[in-house]
Amino acid sequence: MSAVPSERSPSERAGSGRDPSVPSDDADVVVVGAGVAGLVAARTLSDAGRRVVVLDKGRGVGGRLATRRLGEARIDHGAQFFTVRSDAFERCIDAAVADGAVAEWCRGFGQADGFPRFVGRDGMTGFAKWLARGLDVRTGVRVTDLADHPAAGYVLTAPMPQSLAILAWSTRLPDPDLADRLAAFTYEPVLAVLAALDGPPALPSPGAVQQPDHPLFTFIADNGAKGVSGRPAVTFHVTNAVSRARWDEPDEVLLASLLAEGGPWLGDARVLDAQLMRWRYAAPTTVWPATHLVVRERPEPIVLAGDAFDGPKVEGAFCSGLAAAEALLGRLDA
Numbered sequence: 001m002s003a004v005p006s007e008r009s010p011s012e013r014a015g016s017g018r019d020p021s022v023p024s025d026d027a028d029v030v031v032v033g034a035g036v037a038g039l040v041a042a043r044t045l046s047d048a049g050r051r052v053v054v055l056d057k058g059r060g061v062g063g064r065l066a067t068r069r070l071g072e073a074r075i076d077h078g079a080q081f082f083t084v085r086s087d088a089f090e091r092c093i094d095a096a097v098a099d100g101a102v103a104e105w106c107r108g109f110g111q112a113d114g115f116p117r118f119v120g121r122d123g124m125t126g127f128a129k130w131l132a133r134g135l136d137v138r139t140g141v142r143v144t145d146l147a148d149h150p151a152a153g154y155v156l157t158a159p160m161p162q163s164l165a166i167l168a169w170s171t172r173l174p175d176p177d178l179a180d181r182l183a184a185f186t187y188e189p190v191l192a193v194l195a196a197l198d199g200p201p202a203l204p205s206p207g208a209v210q211q212p213d214h215p216l217f218t219f220i221a222d223n224g225a226k227g228v229s230g231r232p233a234v235t236f237h238v239t240n241a242v243s244r245a246r247w248d249e250p251d252e253v254l255l256a257s258l259l260a261e262g263g264p265w266l267g268d269a270r271v272l273d274a275q276l277m278r279w280r281y282a283a284p285t286t287v288w289p290a291t292h293l294v295v296r297e298r299p300e301p302i303v304l305a306g307d308a309f310d311g312p313k314v315e316g317a318f319c320s321g322l323a324a325a326e327a328l329l330g331r332l333d334a
């Protein structure tokens with residue numbers, strides 16, 4: 001995958017006067033989803049000479065790589081960091097580090113284990129923005145029916161229930177057995193509490209604790225120590241079980257009680273501002289036994305990808321997006 005943008009930026013295209021939600025007539029491929037999987041698929045297809053349009057319902061790129069402002073603080077509220085194992089992802093991250101978009105944060109929490117943990121320099125969305133450079137990405141576009149977005153091929157990278165809804169609308173559902181297997185896919189939710197502080201929290205170096213067996217918070221990080229925020233600001237991730245059990249409670253109730261529970265990690269710092277975020281599709285509970293899935297061969301191939309196919313991590317989404325793009329290229333070239 002090339003790290004060098006080869007096309008005009010989305011903002012350069014914005015002045016074209018076209019309806020941004022409708023791909024140009026000459027789009028070869030429509031990619032649904034501007035998370036890691038979709039952006040990597042789009043880059044790979046674009047580098048292979050295809051005209052690609054990426055559509056995402058969100059306000060910006062990144063999907064579960066998500067960074068937001070809270071007062072003067074910047075806070076990652078989805079993925080907190082990523083590790084690198086495969087050669088392809090390593091090449092991409094080396095280029096992102098060289099461009100200043102990604103940096104190593106630490107080598108573990110508590111006891112360092114030697115594996116680098118990477119973060120986007122300006123927050124995790126920064127990595128997504130780097131992947132998106134030069135691509136034709138149209139945000140604020142919720143895809144329901146693929147027929148509204150004509151193309152020679154499609155890559156769908158939304159979480160499985162959302163991709164299945166698109167396939168159902170488009171009456172392009174795979175055969176009933178396969179549709180049942182895909183419909184059986186479930187996801188675990190995560191509640192996230194974001195808090196901007198007036199001073200540093202009580203978190204050990206490197207500014208975070210990872211505690212998979214804790215009954216309430218699996219991960220707590222100071223975005224200031226991480227280098228994402230100029231001001232101290234903490235992210236608390238709530239366990240899947242508690243997130244599921246308390247999902248329907250109002251934001252203000254959850255915020256007050258979770259902040260109170262988080263007190264020991266805040267130390268003497270005062271909360272200046274706080275917000276509750278909800279990830280309904282935080283992590284797939286199972287992983288499809290292949291990197292991608294071709295749900296339709298012709299006339300216009302449709303390939304499914306995302307972290308449900310190669311593991312519920314940033315690297316899994318990356319590898320799946322890459323594999324889906326290669327699978328689609330093989331079919332478009334045939």
Ligand SMILES: Cc1cc2nc3c(=O)[nH]c(=O)nc-3n(C[C@H](O)[C@H](O)[C@H](O)COP(=O)(O)OP(=O)(O)OC[C@H]3O[C@@H](n4cnc5c(N)ncnc54)[C@H](O)[C@@H]3O)c2cc1C
Pocket residue numbers: 032033034035036037038055056057058061062063064065077078079080081082083141142143144157158159162163166190192237279281282283305306307308311312313314315316317
């Ligand atoms: C709370 C949390 C913590 C995490 N922590 C880590 C971590 O520390 N390390 C790690 O490696 N991974 C972590 N992950 C997992 C990681 O974020 C994901 O595996 C990865 O980002 C998934 O990328 P993706 O491209 O497959 O999907 P997504 O990022 O979900 O992208 C899918 C995109 O599709 C769009 N979309 C959906 N439906 C439509 C539609 N109808 N029309 C148009 N667009 C649509 C969405 O808006 C979204 O942008 C975490 C995730 C969460 C939620």
